[in-house]
Amino acid sequence: MTAENQKDKKVIFSGMQPSGNITLGNYLGALKNWTKLQDEYNCVFCIVDLHALTVRQDPAELRRRSREVLMLYIAAGLDPEKNIIYYQSHVGAHAELAWILNCYTYMGELNRMTQFKEKSQKHSENINAGLFTYPVLMAADILLYQANLVPVGNDQSQHLELCRDVAIRFNNLYGETFIVPEGYFPKVGARIMSLQDPTKKMSKSDENENSYITLLDSPDTILRKIKKAVTDSEAKIAYRDEQPGIKNLLNIYCSITEEPIEKVVERFSSLGYGELKAKVAEVVVEELRPIQERFYQLEKDKSYIDSIIKNNAERASRIAYKTLSKVQRKIGLPAKIR
Ligand code: AMP
Ligand code: TRP
Secondary structure, eight states, X not given: OOGGGOTTSOEEEEEEOOSSOOBHHHIIIIIHHHHHHTTTSEEEEEEOHHHHTTSOOOHHHHHHHHHHHHHHHHHTTOOTTTSEEEEGGGOTHHHHHHHHHHTTSOHHHHHTOHHHHHHHHHTTTOOOHHHHHHHHHHHXXXXXXXXXXXXXOGGGHHHHHHHHHHHHHHHHHHSSOSOOOEEEOXXXXXXXXXXXXXXXXXXXXXXXXXXXXXXXXXXXHHHHHHHTOOOOSSOOOOOSTTOHHHHHHHHHHHHHHOOOHHHHHHHHTTOOHXXXXXXXXXXXXXXXXXXXXXXXXXXXXXXXXXXXXXXXXHHHHHHHHHHHHHHHHHHTOOOOOO
16 A cells, blocks of 8 residues: 555655755654555655755765765655655655745744744845745645645644645635644654754754764764763753753653663663763663665666665655645636646
8 A cells, every 4th residue: 555545544644854964853753754644644755855955065075965865765764656855856745835835835834934044144144035935945845745744843833833824824815725733742852952052953964973963973983972962960860951961862762662761761870971871881782783784785776776766756746736736727827727
């Protein structure tokens, strides 16, 4: 059974930018949860390469990373036949619907987006229009597939709210056109923090490599980075906001083992910080080991990956263009002559 022919199932859409190495934050906040949804829902997972253009990219690196992310999706357990896994840029309807939705989104709404504010501070030399309308393209991504649920980390909740507002506005103007999607936020692991500054989220664009773990980091690197993780001088293992470094390590541990936090805090209460770090590193290494093995296997199979890229772009296009045509018709664009 594939995504298209299970009409009774709800649709899930999510995406990730190929703008850097996928981090443990992306994995625990997004990817790992996605793998659990693939049986219950019709899932569409996109590599949002057009979104990545909102900050300057090295062309060869962007191409390499896009393929790497696609292979990591599969290596992490997303079945490319059950789910639709594809590049955003291979389905022209995303950019087309984004343009239309730009005309139904207010400057004031976009001005309020905290990610825009953060990114324009960080890239003050390149505050481009794409960065500003980023959430509109994201709304187009989601609405094209008539998604019911969008699993993302908490950092994306504002963008999702905007998507819902635009969908509702459009439906009110033209009649039911889009499904209004709901966010789907993980409880544990929703926000994995930087290992070097546990008050900031772990991000692949951080300059300090020690602040994040990537899915392809070697066991030695993982151990080294976790050992260097910033903690505190309380010398007590507790899960509380006053000890953000320890809290983050416990979050990482529990999102991997899926144990309740309280149980783990109790079990580890007599450990020193060094011992806690060793435990965390161990579960991270073991979690990533099979993913890395699978990834390096897939990397060798160029024609298999190429066929996935081609087939999935076609599957995605069929769904996306259906919605786009409906929208074009409703707003009064002239019908194509066939
Ligand atoms: P991005 O890397 O910004 O494209 O994010 C891809 C997905 O990973 C989104 O669903 C984010 O919410 C999620 N994500 C990114 N960073 C983190 C983090 N540090 N902790 C948890 N989830 C994250
Ligand atoms: N903006 C999302 C992020 O940075 C990535 C994204 C783009 C996305 N389009 C999407 C996520 C559609 C979910 C649905 O994490």
